[in-house]
Amino acid sequence: MKICVIGLGYIGLPTATIFAQKGLEVLGVDTNPTIVDTINQAKTHIIEPELDKLVFESVKKGFLKASLKPDYADVFIICVPTPFKQNHQPNIEYIQQASKAIAKYLQKGNLVLLESTSPCGTTEKISQYLSTIREDLKFPHNNKQADIFVAYTPERVLPGSILKELVENDRIIGGITTQCTKKAIELYKIFVKGECIPTDAKTAEMTKLTENAFRDVNIAFANELSLICEEAGIDVYTLIKLANHHPRVNILKPSCGVGGHCIAVDPWFIISDFPKQSKLIKTAREVNDYKTHFVTQKITHRLLQKDYKKIAILGLSFKPDIDDLRESPAMKIAKTIITDAKREILIVEPHIKHLPQELSYPNVRLCTLKEALDESQLIIILVAHKAFLNLNIPTQEILDFVNIREV
Numbered sequence: 001m002k003i004c005v006i007g008l009g010y011i012g013l014p015t016a017t018i019f020a021q022k023g024l025e026v027l028g029v030d031t032n033p034t035i036v037d038t039i040n041q042a043k044t045h046i047i048e049p050e051l052d053k054l055v056f057e058s059v060k061k062g063f064l065k066a067s068l069k070p071d072y073a074d075v076f077i078i079c080v081p082t083p084f085k086q087n088h089q090p091n092i093e094y095i096q097q098a099s100k101a102i103a104k105y106l107q108k109g110n111l112v113l114l115e116s117t118s119p120c121g122t123t124e125k126i127s128q129y130l131s132t133i134r135e136d137l138k139f140p141h142n143n144k145q146a147d148i149f150v151a152y153t154p155e156r157v158l159p160g161s162i163l164k165e166l167v168e169n170d171r172i173i174g175g176i177t178t179q180c181t182k183k184a185i186e187l188y189k190i191f192v193k194g195e196c197i198p199t200d201a202k203t204a205e206m207t208k209l210t211e212n213a214f215r216d217v218n219i220a221f222a223n224e225l226s227l228i229c230e231e232a233g234i235d236v237y238t239l240i241k242l243a244n245h246h247p248r249v250n251i252l253k254p255s256c257g258v259g260g261h262c263i264a265v266d267p268w269f270i271i272s273d274f275p276k277q278s279k280l281i282k283t284a285r286e287v288n289d290y291k292t293h294f295v296t297q298k299i300t301h302r303l304l305q306k307d308y309k310k311i312a313i314l315g316l317s318f319k320p321d322i323d324d325l326r327e328s329p330a331m332k333i334a335k336t337i338i339t340d341a342k343r344e345i346l347i348v349e350p351h352i353k354h355l356p357q358e359l360s361y362p363n364v365r366l367c368t369l370k371e372a373l374d375e376s377q378l379i380i381i382l383v384a385h386k387a388f389l390n391l392n393i394p395t396q397e398i399l400d401f402v403n404i405r406e407v
Contacts, residue, residue: 001024001025001074001075002024002025002026002027002072002073002074002075003016003019003024003025003026003027003073003074003075003076003077004026004027004029004070004071004073004075004076004077004102004105005019005026005027005028005029005077005079006029006070006076006077006078006079006080006098006101006102007029007030007078007079007080007081007094007098007116008028008029008030008035008036008039008045008066008079009046009079009080009081010046010048010159010162010261010324011079011115011155011157011162012028012030012077012079012080012115013028013039013044013046013051013055014048014051014157014162014163014166015077015079015115015155015166016028016064016077017051017054017055017058017064017163018054018163018166018167018191019190019191020058020061020063020064021054021057021058021063021191022190022191023063024063024190025063026058026063026064026065027065027066027067027070027071027073028064028065028066028067029066029067029068029069029070029101030066030068031068033068035066036066036067036068037066039055039059039064039065039066040059040065040066041059042055042056042059042060043055043056046323046324047322047323047351048159048160048162048163048322049160049161049163050163051162051163054163069101070101070102070105071105072105072107073105073110074109074110074111075110075111075112075113075187076102076105076106076110076111076112076113077113077115077153078095078098078099078102078112078113078114078115078116078126079115079116080094080095080097080098080116081094081116081261082094082095082116082117082118082265082269083261083265084265084268084269084272088268088271088272089268089272090118090119090268090269090272092118092119092122092125094116095114095116095118095122095126096129099126099129099130100129100133103130103133103134104133104134106130106134106137106148108137108147108148109147109148109149110147110148110149111148111149111150111151111180111183111184111187112126112127112130112148112149112150112151113150113151113152113153113184113187114126114150114151114152114153115153115154115155117154117208117209117212117261117262117265117266117269118152118205118208118269119205119209119269119272119273120202120205120206120209120269120273121202121205122152122205123150123151123152123174123176123201123202123204123205124141124150124176124201124202126150127139127140127141127148127150127176128141130148130150140175140176140177140179140180141176144177146177146179146180149175149177149179149180149183149184150175150176150180150201151173151174151175151176151180151181151183151184151201151204152174152175152201152204152205153171153172153173153174153184153188153204154172154204154205154207154208156169156170156171156172156208156211157169159260159319159322159324160321160322166191166192167191167192167193167194168193168194169192169194170194170195170196170197171188171192171194171195171196171197172197172199172204172207172208173185173188173196173197173198173199173204174198174199174200174201174202174203174204174205174207175198175200175201176200176201178198180201181198181199181200182198185198206270208266209266209267209269209270210270212262212263212266212267213266213267213270213281213284215263216258216263216264216266216267216281216284216285216288217280217281217284218252219252219255219258219263219284219288220258220283220284220285220287220288221251221252221284222240222251222252222253222254222255223254223255223257223287223288223291224287225239225240225251225254226254226291227290227291227294236254237253237254237403237406240253240254253402253403254291255291255329255401255402256291256292256295256329256330256333256382256383256401256402257288257289257291257292257295257329257332258288258289258318258327258329259318259319259326259327259328259329259330259331260318260319260324260326260327260328261324261326261327264288264318264327265327267281267282267284267285268285271285291329292329292332292333295329295333295382295401296332296333296336296337298399299333299337299380299399300336300337300340302378302399303337303340303343303378306377306378308343308376308377308378309343309344309377310343310344310345310346310375310376310377311337311343311344311345311346311376311377311378311379311380312345312346312347312348312367312372312373312375312376312378312379312380313330313333313334313337313345313346313347313348313380313382314348314369314372314379314380314381314382314383314385314388315330315348315349315381315382315383315384315385315388315402316328316330316331316334316347316349316352316356316359316382316383317330317349317351317352317383317385318330318331319383320383320384320385320386321351321385321386322351323351323352325352325356329382330382330383331356331358331359333382334347334359334382335358335359337380338359338361338363338364342363343363344363344364344365345361345363345364345365346364346365346367346371346372346375346376347359347364347365347366347367348366348367348368348369348372348388349366350369350385350387351385352366354366369387369388373391373393377397378397378398378399379391379393379397379398379399380398380399380401381398381399381400381401381402381404382401382402383402384402384403384404388404389404390405391404391405
């Protein structure tokens, strides 16, 4: 069996690598030549525990290769980004481009799988789109005796534990037809130890969106509590700790907002399709986005009170102990502060080697934690990296938005 994985990011590359580890021939496809070259050199472009070792082994053994274009295969797995446009409207252009790229390589009996988080109905749209390009083949959206099998198989993994959770977590498998679902389950059973749960494509799509919207709503509750406690003069962390002694209460910790390509994005797909019915989900999104604005305002107010010559920002990633900066609240906060500030700013992000382009200003530099602590008059902690635990900083010279002393 040969598998072609389109998109070699945080999901595509681990997925391709796990199949390769099972002895299958895997071709990874990406539009970025640097990513393709890096993988063909048996290296990785993202940080994920154990991934570099497994990619090295897979490439050296000849089971994993990377290319700028697809090739004939038995299975095509689409793992491309699904951002949103202006006004938070879903953007499935990358999915359409990936579908177009694989169309000419499709053969009777092929399995096409979408893993990208998508609005309801996207999987069927892929089938319809492919049928307009390949009129010589029968597709499942309008033919029970289809030549091509199409299904939606969303991932549900945690950055930092992706390889472990890809294997151990239960998997939702939603085909356009029952036969599509069966074919997809047979494939994922090659490496998935969790349960492969069958459903239809549209339900699988909504399941993925629901999981992330649920998490967003719960985070929003904690963030809204933090705003209320700020106004009331109450320590929100003490409040949450006390409330969580209730046997049926489990409030999360407040944050600087919500980031990443999933939780900060996916709820908008529901809101876009069902604006009248998704009032709570929309409010949660607005609360979490506002919390980032609130933190920025609080920092700006502090900087106006005192003329700091050097300040340090600790953390840029969207969550602790990863290198992923996508939709990161810390990045948004840092960009605003850097734009407004007339002082030297030291950035500490232990999981990246170079500052992202949008933070490349003459007064900004990436440095070590020791340099930041030694040189800065104000420390701003935005992400609870393990490297930041147990810091000895005077309380009056710190703005800690993650309660680092009790992480």
